[in-house]
Amino acid sequence: MSELTDEEIKSHILFKLHWKKYWGGRHTALESVKKGIPKHLGGRYVDMTKELIKEGLLLSKPTAYGLQISLNPKLREEIIERVERFAKK
Numbered sequence: 001m002s003e004l005t006d007e008e009i010k011s012h013i014l015f016k017l018h019w020k021k022y023w024g025g026r027h028t029a030l031e032s033v034k035k036g037i038p039k040h041l042g043g044r045y046v047d048m049t050k051e052l053i054k055e056g057l058l059l060s061k062p063t064a065y066g067l068q069i070s071l072n073p074k075l076r077e078e079i080i081e082r083v084e085r086f087a088k089k
Contacts, residue, residue, distance in 0.1 A: 009048045011086035017071050018083045027070040
Protein backbone atom coordinates (compact mmCIF):
# COMPACT_ATOMS: atom_id res chain seq x y z
CA MET A 1 0.00 0.00 0.00
CA SER A 2 1.36 3.42 -0.89
CA GLU A 3 1.73 6.11 1.73
CA LEU A 4 -0.97 8.75 1.94
CA THR A 5 -0.13 12.31 0.96
CA ASP A 6 -0.72 15.19 3.36
CA GLU A 7 -3.66 16.38 1.22
CA GLU A 8 -5.26 12.93 1.30
CA ILE A 9 -4.95 12.83 5.09
CA LYS A 10 -6.46 16.32 5.40
CA SER A 11 -9.34 15.35 3.13
CA HIS A 12 -9.92 12.17 5.14
CA ILE A 13 -10.06 14.18 8.38
CA LEU A 14 -12.59 16.58 6.86
CA PHE A 15 -14.57 13.60 5.56
CA LYS A 16 -14.68 11.94 8.98
CA LEU A 17 -15.84 15.12 10.73
CA HIS A 18 -18.42 15.87 8.03
CA TRP A 19 -19.75 12.30 8.17
CA LYS A 20 -20.26 12.62 11.94
CA LYS A 21 -21.73 16.16 11.51
CA TYR A 22 -19.16 17.99 13.66
CA TRP A 23 -20.02 21.50 12.42
CA GLY A 24 -19.67 24.70 14.45
CA GLY A 25 -20.94 24.20 18.01
CA ARG A 26 -20.79 20.39 17.90
CA HIS A 27 -17.20 19.36 18.50
CA THR A 28 -15.03 16.36 19.26
CA ALA A 29 -11.64 15.73 20.82
CA LEU A 30 -8.54 16.32 18.69
CA GLU A 31 -7.41 12.77 19.49
CA SER A 32 -10.56 11.32 17.88
CA VAL A 33 -9.12 11.91 14.38
CA LYS A 34 -6.77 8.96 15.04
CA LYS A 35 -9.62 6.49 15.62
CA GLY A 36 -9.91 3.77 13.02
CA ILE A 37 -6.57 4.38 11.30
CA PRO A 38 -3.28 2.48 11.58
CA LYS A 39 -1.22 3.44 14.63
CA HIS A 40 1.82 4.45 12.59
CA LEU A 41 -0.24 7.21 10.90
CA GLY A 42 -1.71 8.66 14.12
CA GLY A 43 0.94 11.35 14.55
CA ARG A 44 0.57 12.55 10.96
CA TYR A 45 -3.21 12.76 11.39
CA VAL A 46 -2.82 14.97 14.47
CA ASP A 47 -0.25 17.16 12.65
CA MET A 48 -2.53 17.53 9.61
CA THR A 49 -5.45 18.39 11.90
CA LYS A 50 -3.39 21.21 13.41
CA GLU A 51 -2.61 22.45 9.87
CA LEU A 52 -6.34 22.45 9.04
CA ILE A 53 -6.89 24.62 12.13
CA LYS A 54 -4.22 27.06 10.87
CA GLU A 55 -5.89 27.07 7.42
CA GLY A 56 -9.20 27.98 9.09
CA LEU A 57 -11.09 24.90 7.87
CA LEU A 58 -11.34 23.62 11.43
CA LEU A 59 -12.28 25.54 14.54
CA SER A 60 -10.53 24.75 17.81
CA LYS A 61 -11.88 25.10 21.32
CA PRO A 62 -9.49 24.66 24.24
CA THR A 63 -11.16 23.00 27.24
CA ALA A 64 -10.03 21.71 30.61
CA TYR A 65 -10.17 18.17 29.21
CA GLY A 66 -8.26 18.84 25.97
CA LEU A 67 -8.49 20.55 22.62
CA GLN A 68 -11.83 20.15 20.84
CA ILE A 69 -12.31 20.59 17.07
CA SER A 70 -15.18 21.14 14.64
CA LEU A 71 -15.66 22.08 11.00
CA ASN A 72 -15.89 25.80 10.21
CA PRO A 73 -19.46 26.45 8.97
CA LYS A 74 -18.32 29.67 7.24
CA LEU A 75 -16.22 27.54 4.84
CA ARG A 76 -18.90 24.86 4.33
CA GLU A 77 -18.78 24.93 0.50
CA GLU A 78 -15.00 24.54 0.34
CA ILE A 79 -15.03 21.74 2.91
CA ILE A 80 -17.82 19.83 1.15
CA GLU A 81 -16.01 20.18 -2.19
CA ARG A 82 -12.84 18.64 -0.69
CA VAL A 83 -14.86 15.89 1.00
CA GLU A 84 -16.62 15.00 -2.26
CA ARG A 85 -13.31 14.83 -4.15
CA PHE A 86 -11.93 12.53 -1.45
CA ALA A 87 -15.06 10.34 -1.43
CA LYS A 88 -14.80 9.77 -5.21
CA LYS A 89 -11.35 8.15 -4.83
